């Protein structure tokens with residue numbers, strides 16, 4: 596349903612005094628030559644440390660920002676260069692759920708207004724609005740909905756707000772949803788409830804879903820497939836159970852080692868690999884993971900490993916895994 600072909604995204608950074616004196620224009624390749632595809636009804640998790648490009652990729656998928664290179668094809672049609680009518684249809688079919696519910700909702704709007712607004716924007720016939728809002732509220736399991744609808748965001752709990760944000764995406768009956776760290780701002784005690792709702796809706800509606808998290812334990816809970824990103828590149832892509840039981844890439848191995856028990860309320864150990872994430876403005880040549888990698892050899896500096904299938908439906912980008 597979604598086909599991502601060699602997508603990259605470069606950002607210009609603010610120039611420091613040193614950059615100006617030396618005539619430099621610093622950039623960062625937040626996403627670098629990423630390819631992946633997603634079937635209808637499939638839930639894929641994207642994991643990786645802060646700054647590896649997860650949110651940038653998610654925003655490209657729902658056309659909030661354009662890629663600087665490559666293509667995204669949605670249901671057979673490139674999402675770039677759509678005419679107005681196709682664009683409006685795409686905006687209904689693909690939805691993003693933000694990390695911070697306070698950013699996603701207008702503080703001056705009642706919840707009711709926030710839920711009806713996307714229906715107006717998407718030009719859904721008015722006679723359908725009430726039913727769609729009621730349906731979305733049912734799906735996210737919000738009791739006492741009447742009271743909640745007349746509230747303002749600051750009057751609700753974080754868990755209630757995140758359910759509203761999800762409902763706001765669902766009123767459009769999307770077919771594809773990107774959830775960017777949907778529970779990271781929430782207290783651990785309410786996380787499992789939201790994850791359950793998310794998982795149930797994804798299955799019931801047959802949504803294609805991308806679930807972004809730095810936390811492999813959450814992804815394992817929601818997604819049948821897992822993709823690992825490192826510094827803008829995809830290093831592994833496979834069935835979640837295989838990726839966790841038999842991680843192929845040295846970086847995924849480290850991530851898995853840091854998640855000792857399948858518990859979404861657990862805090863994790865630091866990653867068992869040397870060093871920190873390199874400066875994204877000046878990433879290592881060849882394999883971007885090489886300066887932290889226990890397997891690295893000279894070849895890794897000159898040749899970027901391509902993502903290739905080495906087990907059934909399980910791909911890895913490493914010269915030394917077969």
Ligand SMILES: Nc1ncnc2c1ncn2[C@@H]1O[C@H](COP(=O)(O)OP(=O)(O)OP(=O)(O)O)[C@@H](O)[C@H]1O
Pocket residue numbers: 606607608623624625643644645646647648649650651652809875
């Ligand atoms: N608008 C922007 N302008 C400049 N640089 C950006 C912009 N957005 C992202 N970046 C840079 O791109 C890289 C990837 O950022 P991104 O937000 O996609 O990472 P992430 O994996 O979502 O991280 P996190 O887990 O912290 O949310 C980072 O180096 C970030 O600083």
Ligand SMILES: [Mg+2]
Pocket residue numbers: 649650651775
């Ligand atoms: Mg992010």
